[in-house]
Amino acid sequence: MLLPKEPHRRPLLALTPLIDVLFLLLIFFMLSSQVAPYSLIPLGGVFHGGGAESRPQEAIPVAAPVVLRVSHGYVTLGRERTAITDLKEAVEELRQQDIDRYLVIPTATANVQDMVSVLEVLKMGAAAEVTLINSGGGRQ
Template sequence: MPAPAARAASIPLPARRRRHGFSMTAMADMLFQLLIFFMLSANLAPFAMLELRAGALGAPGAGDGAGRAATPAAVTDIRATAVWTLTPEGLTASGQRFGLDRVGLLAEALRAQGTANVLVVLRPEVPVQHVITVLETLSAQGIVSVQVADGTIR
């Protein structure tokens, strides 16, 4: 009878599959670092605080917030009001289309000609940042009587 060591050597044992373990620690570390990176690189500053009031154009005392009408205000002359239509692509004023990079020049021209009121009509899907850009630019030029209207076509 052969020795047990010789018999074990002649019987092929099944090869043991080597299992590679997967550690979630490295992935968690990477995700944490990405989270920190995006938090630090994101623009965390909120939109500038803009003073917004409800009311009709030229009627700063249109109501007291409790549904009671205030004393009638003077009606604004339509010739002293510019109407701008804000779209996702840019701005339309006096039938001409402009990019948002031209808002400063338009506001300066309004101030130079004495236009004190601007009605901004918003078309659907206009980004909030576009509205903020227009309002801040008008405010910087001294035009503080700005009305925003919904321009949704129904």
């Protein structure tokens, strides 16, 4: 007597390894993404003007800004090279001379921490105007 053939069974596809891989990818991308971008530095005191409702300003003689060239660990003020850690005293001396405008130019060796340190010192020194110029000469 012939036995009836059993229906052909397909092998079961286990979804557990696929779910494990998806969770690992999810965790990887969550850990590698940035929640807050580190490159945004709030400077405060942004000028919003130039509209029709803005009133004309009187011509006030303004001194030229002091040029700060930021290198890795150092700042060049004019012809003097100063460590970033000693910049606070130099800014206080300039503040006593009523100098509160700065032009900050990073060099190729300056890193983000150097720029942040310089901007923090200028902010604590109550700088009225800080202008950043990139290596191409454009304002930021």
